[in-house]
Amino acid sequence: MSTTAQPVGPEALHQPRLVPLHALAAGADLERYFRWRSDRHGDPFLVRFPSFGSVVFTGTPAGAREMFRAPVELLAPPLPNPIEPMVGPASLILARGERHRQERAVLAPAFHRNRISAYGTVIRDTARDELAGERTGRAWRAGTRIDARDAARAMTLRVILAAVFGIVEPELLAEYTSATTEFLTSFGTPLFAIPALRRNMFGLSGWERFTAARDRLDGLIDTEIVRRRAAEGAGADQDLLGMLLQARYEDGSAMTDTDLREHLRTLLVAGHETTATVLVWALYRLHRAPETLARLRAELAAAGPDLDPIEVAKLPYLDAVCQETLRLHPPVPIVLRRLTGDFVFRGTSMVAGDTMGLSVQLLHSDPEVWSEPQRFHPERFLEHRYGPFEFAPFGGGHRRCVGASLADFELRIVLATVLGAVRLRLSPRFARGRVPWTAPHNIATGPHAAITFEALEP
Numbered sequence: 001m002s003t004t005a006q007p008v009g010p011e012a013l014h015q016p017r018l019v020p021l022h023a024l025a026a027g028a029d030l031e032r033y034f035r036w037r038s039d040r041h042g043d044p045f046l047v048r049f050p051s052f053g054s055v056v057f058t059g060t061p062a063g064a065r066e067m068f069r070a071p072v073e074l075l076a077p078p079l080p081n082p083i084e085p086m087v088g089p090a091s092l093i094l095a096r097g098e099r100h101r102q103e104r105a106v107l108a109p110a111f112h113r114n115r116i117s118a119y120g121t122v123i124r125d126t127a128r129d130e131l132a133g134e135r136t137g138r139a140w141r142a143g144t145r146i147d148a149r150d151a152a153r154a155m156t157l158r159v160i161l162a163a164v165f166g167i168v169e170p171e172l173l174a175e176y177t178s179a180t181t182e183f184l185t186s187f188g189t190p191l192f193a194i195p196a197l198r199r200n201m202f203g204l205s206g207w208e209r210f211t212a213a214r215d216r217l218d219g220l221i222d223t224e225i226v227r228r229r230a231a232e233g234a235g236a237d238q239d240l241l242g243m244l245l246q247a248r249y250e251d252g253s254a255m256t257d258t259d260l261r262e263h264l265r266t267l268l269v270a271g272h273e274t275t276a277t278v279l280v281w282a283l284y285r286l287h288r289a290p291e292t293l294a295r296l297r298a299e300l301a302a303a304g305p306d307l308d309p310i311e312v313a314k315l316p317y318l319d320a321v322c323q324e325t326l327r328l329h330p331p332v333p334i335v336l337r338r339l340t341g342d343f344v345f346r347g348t349s350m351v352a353g354d355t356m357g358l359s360v361q362l363l364h365s366d367p368e369v370w371s372e373p374q375r376f377h378p379e380r381f382l383e384h385r386y387g388p389f390e391f392a393p394f395g396g397g398h399r400r401c402v403g404a405s406l407a408d409f410e411l412r413i414v415l416a417t418v419l420g421a422v423r424l425r426l427s428p429r430f431a432r433g434r435v436p437w438t439a440p441h442n443i444a445t446g447p448h449a450a451i452t453f454e455a456l457e458p
């Protein structure tokens, strides 16, 4: 639809009937569904979610620009949000307006590039420990079978626990790891998608399992907050919790314990599965592209095994590989904004309560921007600089992912450490044929199957 034509309301867009069938198709393979819809009905197109309502979607740079540049005072996150039970109502993800601005002003400095670089050694040591088999008791030696998702989740969880809470002491780390894993896995797809399931049933329901896991994690977080408040200086330079305890709003007040707890839970939820899933895709793509893998290995070998993590993160080909993986496999495939007033989006007159959506996968495969969009070709990022409305794995505008620098840094250091130390072979089932489709994994998405590798002789 042309944006220069007279705006029309969303009712003028194709209205999908058989909503449950569309929802099934979208749930089974979101990328395919969106591609089918935009091929058939153009851009924008309207999608109806059974428990969520209608969303006008775009997948073009022009649409991304309109959405990310829309006046901030007209934008809110869509509520109710299925992840609210996990993150809590005080979470940054759910905040809007002035409160969102203030919370971001407090949280964002903790994620500044200069602060993040302090975690380089923790990230590298985490990857080295995983390779040494510290967690599983099985080092990545020739013949060992590796479940990439399992390993990536363990590494990113450990990094986020170290970065957020400064936890490295093995016993406490084990307790946090088990509490966080139980909390994340107990909120499965049914609870996520069907709010009616969120009820008590004499201690037998999935919802009660989830709330018990959340209480356990909150208990650990509360103990840590009390301990830190009592300690001199609260460890401001040490980790994100220390910084948040010291942070003050514009009126000089500190965060309440409830807000702090929900922000910390948000960081665990948002920062763990997302990064893990990209690591899995990067390993998968690299091991299906021998020339790309060889070029990356050569760059890593030339840099040497003991290069400072900050320098590792600057290696150009490694950077290109990470960007290309995020392009093809953005773990957060849709970005949404609910309108609080009138706005014309892609030639559609929207009113308060309407929702705009960006399909990141469509944006990242727009043939006007990307040549051979389905090909894994990191070189494109060496040859060309893409703009924020063409490449947006971390969303954009005033809500762009607050943890993007940490995620970027972690991806590069973990990949460099793993590939610099071991040789892997994709299990035959994944080495050829169709790329696994993308399925929901908690708040992120990832390969539908657990991708496995075999470690080879170095």
Ligand code: HEM
Binding pocket: 092, 093, 094, 104, 160, 266, 267, 268, 270, 271, 272, 274, 275, 278, 330, 331, 332, 335, 336, 393, 394, 395, 396, 397, 398, 399, 400, 401, 402, 403, 404, 406, 407, 408
């Ligand atoms: C590869 C890893 C990651 C990806 C692809 C990713 C992607 C995203 C996306 C697309 C959004 C929505 C942005 C928007 O609405 O415009 C988002 C928001 C957010 N992300 Fe990430 N994320 C990643 C890692 C992290 C990490 C490591 C953290 C923190 C530890 C984090 C914390 C957040 C938070 C708090 C928000 C909400 C921001 C707001 O609403 O203002 N994310 N992320």
